[in-house]
Amino acid sequence: MASNFPSQTPAYGQFPQYGFGQQPQMPPTFSGGQIPGFPSFPQPQKPQSPAANVPGMLPIEESYIENILRLNKGKIVTVYTTFENNSQWNAKIFKGAIEAAGRDHLIISDPQTGQRYLIPMIYVDFVTFDEEIEYQYPFSGMGPSLSSFPPR
Structure with missing residues (x-):
């Protein structure tokens, strides 16, 4: 069987030369991705989305700390933090009103x-509130309060 591939391997950085209109011959393909003579293995199943909601359980995407902090914007909190390998202070306590919260930060x-303090979430150990915590999402519609669901 004749091949369109060059007979010698080109040197590093050089490309094989093909004549006008010639292209390298590709190996044959088989339907279903199976190669004759080789065993077929079952295809892996797609895992179910981790964000899938389980009936009676708190929705995953709504239980993040930053969402809870956003729901309590304006409330006074005490934020306990630790900073590893810090020679001046290893732990620090911040007290103030929540102004904003993001996935990686808290502003009080x-x-x-x-x-004002911009505190990276990686340093936050825990947060205490001097009043009741708001934990009902305003965008969740007329459903039950999230605090009535068991935790995950």
Whole structure:
């Protein structure tokens, strides 16, 4: 069987030369992706989405800490943080009103001094509230309060 591939391997950085209109011959393909003489294996199944909601359980995408902090915007909190390998202070406590929260940060402001703190979430150990925590999502419609669901 004649081949359209060059007979010698080109040197590094060089490309094989084909004549006008010639292209390298590709190996044959088989339907179903099976090669004769080789065993076929079952195709892996797609895993179900981890965000799938289980009836009676708290929806995963709504239980993130930053969402809970956003729901409580304006409330006074105490944020406990630790900073590894810090020679000046290893742990620090911040107290203030929640201004904003994102996936990787929390912004609070001290109402007495007006000082604002941008705290990366990787340093946050836990947050305490001096009042009841809002945990009902306003966009969830007329359904039951999320606090009535068992935790995951």
